[in-house]
Amino acid sequence: MILYYHPLSSYCWKVLIALYENGTAFEPRMLEDPAVAEEWLKLWPISKFPVLRDEARGCTVAETSIIVEYLGQHYPGPFRPIPEDGEAALEVRLMDRLFDNYVMTPLQAMVADRIRPEGVPRDPYDVEQARAMLRKSYAMLEERLAGRTWAAGDSLSLADCAAAPALFYADKAEPMRASFPVLAAYLDRLEARESFARVLREKEPWWHLFPYAGG
Numbered sequence: 001m002i003l004y005y006h007p008l009s010s011y012c013w014k015v016l017i018a019l020y021e022n023g024t025a026f027e028p029r030m031l032e033d034p035a036v037a038e039e040w041l042k043l044w045p046i047s048k049f050p051v052l053r054d055e056a057r058g059c060t061v062a063e064t065s066i067i068v069e070y071l072g073q074h075y076p077g078p079f080r081p082i083p084e085d086g087e088a089a090l091e092v093r094l095m096d097r098l099f100d101n102y103v104m105t106p107l108q109a110m111v112a113d114r115i116r117p118e119g120v121p122r123d124p125y126d127v128e129q130a131r132a133m134l135r136k137s138y139a140m141l142e143e144r145l146a147g148r149t150w151a152a153g154d155s156l157s158l159a160d161c162a163a164a165p166a167l168f169y170a171d172k173a174e175p176m177r178a179s180f181p182v183l184a185a186y187l188d189r190l191e192a193r194e195s196f197a198r199v200l201r202e203k204e205p206w207w208h209l210f211p212y213a214g215g
């Protein structure tokens with residue numbers, strides 16, 4: 001399997017965590033290489049990453065929640081992204097959506113505002129809306145995660161793959177640790193997990209490029 005990715009991309013982290021949890025073999029192809037980027041665009045003209053190409057099964061898989069679920073179906077291991085129980089599966093999928101839509105999306109808006117090309121005006125209103133959404137999400141997640149070890153209960157799942165990059169990055173743009181102790185303790189648990197710790201080590205050479213790296 002080939003993963004088209006970049007080591008600083010939050011959505012790529014989501015998939016890398018699932019791959020590392022199960023020790024799944026794959027070939028990382030970095031999008032910094034123009035030839036790799038060309039291959040990726042042919043596979044997925046919508047031009048979002050990561051994208052997984054499974055040569056053995058002859059298919060291209062996009063959208064991180066689908067990629068993680070695909071890995072669980074076709075390359076299973078001890079880490080099971082979606083529980084068998086239907087109710088538990090719904091909670092996992094809901095938490096996955098909450099982290100993507102209401103943490104990652106406002107965070108991406110804040111980052112996009114800081115890396116606009118020369119001459120494109122910044123939008124403080126947009127950034128303030130994004131910050132407000134992040135604060136709303138933190139407050140809701142603080143309540144929802146109380147008493148849980150992982151995002152959707154006692155077992156690591158797809159929801160934690162989404163949560164780790166979302167909370168890690170969001171905390172840099174709109175710090176939450178001081179006001180949200182449940183979220184802070186949860187992020188500590190995620191960072192201590194080897195799969196995510198590895199992702200965090202691998203980002204180091206690129207970290208200075210993150211526009212909130214210095215706060």
Ligand SMILES: N[C@@H](CCC(=O)N[C@@H](CS)C(=O)NCC(=O)O)C(=O)O
Pocket residue numbers: 009010011012047048049050062063064065
């Ligand atoms: N819903 C997509 C989001 C993927 C996404 O936004 N990836 C970012 C990188 S973290 C990206 O492709 N950015 C490039 C762009 O938006 O042009 C998924 O879950 O795969």
